[in-house]
Amino acid sequence: METTKEVPVLEPGHSYVSVTEKISEIPLAKVRRMPLAWFAGFGVAFALVMLFLFAVTNLFIRGVGLFGINIPVGWGFDIINFVWWIGIGHAGTLISAILLLFRQDWRTSINRFAEAMTLFAVANAAMFPILHLGRPWLFFYLMPYPNKMGLWPQFRSPLVWDVFAITTYMTVSFLFWYMGLVPDLATMRDKAGNIWLKRLYGILSLGWRGSARHWHHYQSVYLLMAALATPLVISVHSIVGMDFAYGLIPGWHSTIFPPYFVAGAVFSGFAMVLTLLIPLRKLYKLEDFITQRHLDNMAKVMLGMGLIVAYGYIMENFAGWYSADPFEIFNTVDRYIGAYAPLYWGLIFCNVVAAQLLWFRRVRNNNLILFVISILINVGMWLERFIIISQSLSKDFIPSSWHLYVPTVWDISVFIGTIGLFLALIFLFLRVFPAISIFEMRELVHKLKHHGPDGKSPGPSAAD
């Protein structure tokens, strides 16, 4: 670790003011001062959002028959995307909550952005359980509420657990993210020129005045929230994993799913953060705040998670063979040589082979390669869900009912539509809120000034 120490988490020469100015000028910039790339990117994203709305409208009018699903393959892109997005939505909370508890100061400049990304990813994910329903207008049947039928949901069903897990995760992530924003919103309020903008930020900042009392309460609540959010990182994807582990279909019926899904989720989450940050820090010249150190650390986390995922794959294959169950064995072999074999080997390449490059510092420090790898991992994790969900279903117990799943144009439109929605929200976020936590950066400046670069030497905590 000697080597990475050399790269600081904040380039030297920054003062409280410079930090504040640099970050707050991004959302406060006059429209004509905004980078063209923003308009280009948002334009494309917005077009995709329109495609999404068109596809979903058609879906609601005509029914899920639009998708390529069939009997036996009842779940296709709809659930694959759900699991994929929910997975991506893991990085944020992990970075902000868990790394906060571990006092990892390098989280400071990326947690805000990661949390925002988490929110948007989860928002995307949360749509799919409704979109995939045959009768989406009745989604509320899944929620326990007193009703004229005198009925409750089936609490044995993992889908019901999903409802609780996701709604909780969404709520907590949002509160956590907004909590973090409050002091910065106050800063924005103070820095904004236009009186209406001041009022807007003023309302959003809930009357934050930055008094010692405020800070005292704030810190304790923030830590509390972090503690609260941490178990959720584990629970959500464990439960999503149980959707499948609970089933008896070969390829689903496996106890390793919960941990293996969580690892996969963090894996793809970090990949997505990198995919977005690497271009952004260029675009907004944030190299000072988001340094190689950050990218390097994230790459290491990915490598670690990647290894856990790889272990998961190995165990899946081992269990398939060790079960001595002809159906399991058939399913495993079908992944190697069946109709979906290219996708399987594709995911092995992306998630296992490509990830090994991260052992090398030269790779971790080469932003271009890092960027490519992060994209590969995103793709790989999507393919993994395809294999787990659709390939397993396509050839189960009785050969007479085997049938392959082939996505339709509607599957694809909805998928890329959600990507558009995700990006559009990211761009709006960049335009409206400070993408990096200003006050925490100030703390960092303070820390580095008074306690040296490692921030480990004894001294007053950030709270006072």
Add this chain to the structure above:
Amino acid sequence: MTIDSHEEGRPLDLASFRQQLATRKGREYWRSLNELAESEEFEEAVRQEFPRQAVLLGSLNRRDFLKVLGASLALAGLTACVPQNAGKILPYAVPPEALVPGKPVFFATAMPFGGYGQGVLAKSEMGRPIKVEGNPRHPVTQGASNLFMQASILDLYDPDRAKSVTNQGQPSTWDDFVAAVGAAAGANAGAGLRILTGTVTSPSLAEQLNAILAQFPQAKWHQYDPVGRDTVRAGAALAFNQPVDVHYRFDLADVILSLDSDFLFREPGSVKYGRDFSARRQPTQSDTPLSRLYVVESSLTLTGSNADHRLGVKPSQVEGFARALAARLGIDAGGAGGEGVPGENWLDALAADLQSAGEAALVVAGERQPAAVHMLAHAINEALGAVGNTVVYTDPVELSPVDQLASLRELASDLDGGQVDLLVILGGNPVYSAPADLSFAEAMPKAGTSVYLGMYADETAALATWHVPAAHFLEMWGDIRAVDGTVSIIQPLIEPLYGGKSPQELLAALSGQGTASGYLMLREYWQANIAGGVQPTPSAGEEQPTPSADETQPAPSAGGDFETVWQQALSDGMLPNTSLAATSAPLQVNLAALPGAAAAPNESLEVVFEPDPTIWDGEFANNAWLQELPKPLTKLTWDNAALFSPQTAEGLGLQEYDLVELSLRGRSVTAAVFIQPGQPVGVVTLSLGYGRAQGGNVLAGTGFNANAIRTSEAPWFDSGLEVRKTGGTYQLVTTRDHTSMENRNLVRSATLEEFMQHPAFAQEGEGELPSLYDPVQYPGHAWGMAINLNTCIGCNACVIACQAENNIPTVGKDQVDRSREMHWLRIDRYFKGSPESPEVFFEPVPCMHCENAPCEPVCPVEATSHSAEGLNEMTYNRCVGTRYCSNNCPYKVRRFNFYKYVDDVSEPLKALRNPDVSVRSRGVMEKCTYCVQRITAARVQAEVEGRTIQDGEIRTACQQACPTNAIVFGDINDANSQVRQLKETPLNYALLGELGTRPRTTYLAKVKNPNPAMVEQA
């Protein structure tokens, strides 16, 4: 309506507004049946039809139910799903007699099929016929049915049916027609009058025809059925010099040889044959030893796939085989002694087996084979002493047996010669179905005037001067003989929906009787014919559990003998003691005199034509149920195809779905290639009935027309077929993606010896799986099902029965291609062994109603749940459509409404629906319910009567339809129930039992009975 109203010749005043409606454009007569019921003209008609004082005959007033269909729909829709308190409720003004609103009534009638009557019991809900079952009292069907009987109910309501009389394609009226044709018929003693019918077995119709021939001596009557039995007639004529009908007793046969005969499917008596045959295929019943079936056939058929030994040969080689066998049995068959015939290695073992069976042996020749083969079969049966035991001769059931192809040929030439002034065609659609060489389509317009009685505006209707809509058999009065001769009465359950006419009514118009009532003609005919003759003896036959028609018949009025007989006949659906007695027919032929069979050169490709396994000769081409029904062996839906054996296809460099041009005798047709394991090498099979040009929206664009290359010289098979790739391909759709069992223990089977040594072979390595939980107790009833793979012949009747009973929609070719068919009950078909001559296995798969059902815990809304009696329930209206249950179902028996599949646009189809079963909307899961509506109905009845439900009282739709009793449903808690006893046999096994699902549906493993001698050979 009353008898008086008929005698006064006062027809229903519907005609006038029918005409008015007929001229209306659009898909329907009426926007809705309610509209019909409420329109003014209609009410006027009703008033005329219901004079208060009328003494209503039970058998009559039900015909009028349609008139209050508006009311009955409102009643059936009492629970219609509309906002609270919306809607009206319309009671009858004057209720029909013997009707308890909301209770079904059953009527015995008969379905004409290939000229023969199939006795059926039709279920009427508030005046709407909604289901057709076999008539338990009928000697041929015995309560069972086939897929055509089950599907016939859909034809009744088919929105595509012809809706008015047309003249030169312009809407006209029945009265105009009667006036016009009545006059034309008699021209110069009917010299130019020709009548073309199908096979006629209806006594009253025959009398009418003969009367007309007497009236117009110059007139001629021709008969033609596309799937006719000329070869059988000719064979009998050859063997006995007299017309004789041949009947088989498979229940008495120990050893059966089929010479290219598909007796389990295509014989008029197939329903009975299936039952008799399967009665001898029950290894667990020691009193009836297993019979052994050898099949020599020229394409893979149902019969062949049920054989113990099957030999696929070219159709032209069957005669050689028969001769060789005859020679082995010491019959001087003349010609070839059988050297070099295929299956030579069979002959000794087979001959020995037949001989040892003696009078319990049976040789059946196929309708496809020429007269000589039939004659040889007769000779062999004679020699074996089977005649009188397994083979029974009777006088012909047909009233005038003729060589139908010759008859049609003569008609065609007469037409060509312009000798026909008035051509009357009673059904059959000859323009489509006539052999190509007669070029009937060119000849027909040469008739001065042509009249066509048909249900659809099809190819023949298009060329006919007059097209009169034909009545569906559930709309008309008539009579017809069953294959055993029993006279069955056809009685209507509903007023003709589209003003259809029966053949009798049309002929009456022809012979100048104007618009006579079919009912009166029939009644008068039988009054004259059974006055003294038949004595009123109630016919035997099991009592069906359902309320039978006679409960709803008013007591016979004091009409003396005839009235009693007549009422009994209407109640039973047949006249007692009218089956034909066995006659002795001495074999009178010198076999040696027969010309030697001219076996076609071996390298030449041969073509086989066969009636389609689902739409027959095209008669059912517009029936969506049958179109979507996977054919038993190819599993194709919505198309036929040219079937090639894998080897032949390879030799010709053909891929599946390639389009090929089949050329024969200078004619050609393009068809898609389908590779069929078990298809004999060098034989291409193309089924009839497809490639129709006109006649409905359902049949549009399906399949390929075999009649284009079928000639009257060689109607069933021919050699010299040439196959040329056109380069194009055609998307055939089949519900099988996979033919093999992947060595999974899904269908368990053994030979008789193996079974004798290990009776429990099917259960080996299985037992109660350990569980952490105490087993769930089912104190009351515990419903279960046993499916006997030994008796299941794969005939598909159950699948259609299920579709009709449970309002199951059809989804269309495209959706089937996406594996979204909705059948609750599917029949899995697996091949085992070499692709050239594989063993075939059928396995009907309904919902297993697992006690540990994987679908139940995963449903987030408890839309699928477990009942106290062990039913796996599906509550459609709670379902939100996550499809998790289907994903988690190891049997994949759940079906999902990916779109709104139910047709709620076509008004007539609404009347078809079973009011006891919810119609499912888009986005909900559905599946087999064990016909829970029948369970509930039986329970209510039992509880009201303060008794417990009897075994056999509840029969699921599939069980009731099954001709071979392969499906048995009942209470497994009841130690004496049939299903319990079956489940206690050693053959009983659970499909995928190793998963611990504890299915309530279990199977009896298949035991085959191959000839040990031949097993050693192989």
Add this chain to the structure above:
Amino acid sequence: MPQIFPPRSNLFARTSILGVLVLLAAAVAGGAWYDHSSAVTKVGVPIEQPVPFSHPLHAGALGLNCRYCHDAVDQSAFADIPPAETCMSCHSQIATDRPSLAPVQESYQTGKPIEWNRVNQLPDHVFFNHQIHVNKGVGCETCHGRVDQMNQIAKAHTFYMSWCLECHREPEKYLRPLDNVYQMGYQPAEDQAALGSRLVQEYDLMSEQQLTNCSTCHR
């Protein structure tokens, strides 16, 4: 730095927190109240009929048995709406010239059904069977209320599934002796708890578990 918010905005901010909660609660409560009001359930809302038929007169004063008109109620799932013929069996003699009877006479003559307005209606997927209920001691009144006191018939209960389940879960609370099924204003002669559980035995009723199977009412 200029003030962007007046001092009172603090108060506003605080109260708004409470306000939002209150409004939310009010909205929920209000919605629930409306949903259970007769505006939605139509309970107790008389339905206008083409013929001003009086149940109080026929079922009450004259004491006609319910089955005189609803003759299928004990034989069929459907209780049956009397055909005009049934009315005419009396009204061909009685009150023949009353104008309010004109529609009945007309229907009887023309054969055109009288279009009654439906009062009680279950959705399509509910298969209610009158026969089994009246034969197992469920009184007409239990579901349809005191029709003998309704000049115009109105729905007596919501007919929600939860309402059906009340009885399917505890039938003993509602069962009557078979003699009293068609009786209006019936009062149990003895303690209903004792009577009910005895009747449950007597009628050999299905177990509660079975009475609450989905397929008991949905198929």
